[in-house]
Amino acid sequence: MTTRIIATGAYAPGQVITNDDMAKVVDTSDEWITQRTGIKERHISSGENTSVLAVNTARQLLCKAGKKAEDIDLIIIASVTADYGTPSLGCMVQKEIGASNAVAFDITAACSGFMFALSIADKYIKTGIYNNAIVIGAETLSKIVDWSDRSTCVLFGDGAGGAYVEKSQTDGIIEEEIGSKGELYDILTEGHTECKNVFNDKKEEPDPLWYVNMNGREVFKFATKSVVKSVERVLKNAGVTADEIKFVVPHQANTRIVDVISNKLGIPHEKFYMNIDRYGNTSSASIPIALNELNEKGLIERGDKVILTGFGGGMTWGTMLVSW
Amino acid sequence: MVFEKIREIIAEQTGKDEEEITLDTNVKDDLDADSLDLFQIINDIEDEFDISVEDPEAIVTVKDIVDFVESHKN
Numbered sequence: 001m002t003t004r005i006i007a008t009g010a011y012a013p014g015q016v017i018t019n020d021d022m023a024k025v026v027d028t029s030d031e032w033i034t035q036r037t038g039i040k041e042r043h044i045s046s047g048e049n050t051s052v053l054a055v056n057t058a059r060q061l062l063c064k065a066g067k068k069a070e071d072i073d074l075i076i077i078a079s080v081t082a083d084y085g086t087p088s089l090g091c092m093v094q095k096e097i098g099a100s101n102a103v104a105f106d107i108t109a110a111c112s113g114f115m116f117a118l119s120i121a122d123k124y125i126k127t128g129i130y131n132n133a134i135v136i137g138a139e140t141l142s143k144i145v146d147w148s149d150r151s152t153c154v155l156f157g158d159g160a161g162g163a164y165v166e167k168s169q170t171d172g173i174i175e176e177e178i179g180s181k182g183e184l185y186d187i188l189t190e191g192h193t194e195c196k197n198v199f200n201d202k203k204e205e206p207d208p209l210w211y212v213n214m215n216g217r218e219v220f221k222f223a224t225k226s227v228v229k230s231v232e233r234v235l236k237n238a239g240v241t242a243d244e245i246k247f248v249v250p251h252q253a254n255t256r257i258v259d260v261i262s263n264k265l266g267i268p269h270e271k272f273y274m275n276i277d278r279y280g281n282t283s284s285a286s287i288p289i290a291l292n293e294l295n296e297k298g299l300i301e302r303g304d305k306v307i308l309t310g311f312g313g314g315m316t317w318g319t320m321l322v323s324w
Numbered sequence: 325m326v327f328e329k330i331r332e333i334i335a336e337q338t339g340k341d342e343e344e345i346t347l348d349t350n351v352k353d354d355l356d357a358d359s360l361d362l363f364q365i366i367n368d369i370e371d372e373f374d375i376s377v378e379d380p381e382a383i384v385t386v387k388d389i390v391d392f393v394e395s396h397k398n
Contacts, residue, residue: 036360217380220363256360 003122004172005163005322008292009060011053012043012159012279019154026150033154038255042157042280044142049083053160053285054138055096061134062097065164069097073130075104076121078113078137078284080190080313081144082106089138099134110188111251111312112178113137113284115320118163118308119178125167136162137284144190146211155254156212157280161288171303171323175238177230178318187218188313223253223311224260230319231265231309238321242267244305246324247294251310252276252286273299283312300324326373326397327390333368334386337361347387365389373397 018041019030033039045053054077062069077089090104109116114137121133138160145153165172192209196202227250235242248271250258255276262269273294282289287310294300302324309319327347335342338355351357351365366377369389375396383389 036358216359217363217366220360221367224364224367254360260364 001126002168002172002174003125003165004168004170005165005324007061007064007164008162008288008295009057009064009164010159010161010285010289010292011056011060012157012282012289013045013048013053015044015046016041017044022154025147026153028150028154036254036256037155038274038276039155039280040277042278043159045140045158048140050079050081050138050140050160051083051089051092051096053140053158054079054089054093054136054162057136057138057160057162058093058097058134061162061164067132067164069099070101072099072102072132072134074121074124074133075099075102076117076133076135077104077106078109078117078135079106079139080108080110080113080283081139081141093134093136102134109178109180109284109312109316109318110314111253111281111283111286112310112314112316112318113312114161114287115308115310115318116178116316117284118165118173118320119176119318121165122173122176125165132164132166134162134164136160137282137286137288138162139283139285141212141281141283144210144212149211151216152212152214155281157282159279159282159285159289161285161290161292163288163291174240174305174321174323175234176318176320177234177237178316179226179230180314180316181222181226182314184218184222184315185313187215187222188315189213190313220257222315223257224264226315226317227261227309227311227319228264230317231261231307234307234319234321240305240321245271245307246300246304248272248307248309249287249291249294250274251312252279252290253281253311286310326393327386329372330369330386330389330393333372334365337365337368345386347385347390349386350384351386351389352384369393
């Protein structure tokens with residue numbers, strides 16, 4: 001018995017911001033951004049918060065899977081940009097779609113978040129506790145980037161993507177691994193909140209660590225090494241060769257990082273499904289947004305072997321080999 | 325030997341001919357390498373010589389890399 005992705009969905013805010021638009025906000029250019037990242041444009045919220053993106057994705061999933069909200073057992077949302085500290089995005093989605101019989105919660109694993117959430121859903125299903133789940137990655141990164149820092153603000157976008165999964169006796173998740181390397185936690189951070197209260201004397205200054213901060217060189221090194229090793233282990237453990245893979249859906253962080261991963265794995269670039277040019281880096285939403293596009297275009301058929309792989313803050317990584 | 329290996333790594337990453345790369349070559353300016361190219365060159369050099377480069381900003385010329393590797397490798 002395993003867990004199978006039955007339907008995919010995605011939703012992004014309507015407002016599209018091009019590299020030329022970015023050049024009006026910070027000192028940058030289309031050429032600079034394109035050459036170093038592969039990004040041409042990104043969706044940026046006009047006010048819709050993360051829950052709105054997640055709810056729209058969840059509605060699509062119910063519709064495409066032909067399921068009633070009351071039939072959903074489990075809702076897991078991965079995000080680093082939830083509307084609130086509490087409630088979770090999961091509970092907000094539960095209310096809006098009317099999934100009154102589900103249990104809902106959020107998890108945080110940054111850009112690997114969707115992989116972690118899918119892994120958790122898979123365990124609940126494999127242990128027989130639940131039969132199905134809605135798993136979503138949703139982010140409005142526009143609210144936590146420093147719009148005066150040209151080295152980071154050009155990289156990110158807003159969006160959500162997800163999957164409806166259920167128990168399967170045939171195809172589905174074949175092999176997976178998730179991992180973390182906390183010793184590197186400070187090379188990629190966002191959303192730091194200081195401990196301020198009336199009984200200490202912390203100054204009322206804006207906290208620069210609220211925004212996305214990253215050590216580009218260390219993140220590049222981690223990303224290129226961790227993903228390659230992770231995909232190699234998953235393939236080896238499954239006894240599947242790289243040739244048998246129809247598509248790899250990588251976290252859309254940077255085209256250049258994915259190029260290095262492709263070269264090192266010896267899996268041709270054409271097999272890496274990319275849409276970073278239109279979305280930028282949407283953190284936990286990037287893999288399901290790309291997977292949904294791949295699925296909607298009809299580029300994968302049932303039974304095809306697909307790899308989903310992500311890496312991100314924590315530092316964390318996660319890879320899954322699925323028989324679609 | 326160190327120089328030859330470093331030259332090979334840089335040539336592969338930047339797509340340049342090995343003959344173009346000398347000790348005086350400025351990696352960014354002379355080879356049109358951007359920061360991500362440099363990251364990858366340093367990654368490959370770290371793996372090849374089993375060393376760790378803490379300050380990539382200090383690397384400007386090929387000679388800087390050769391000197392660093394020769395003073396840090398076992």
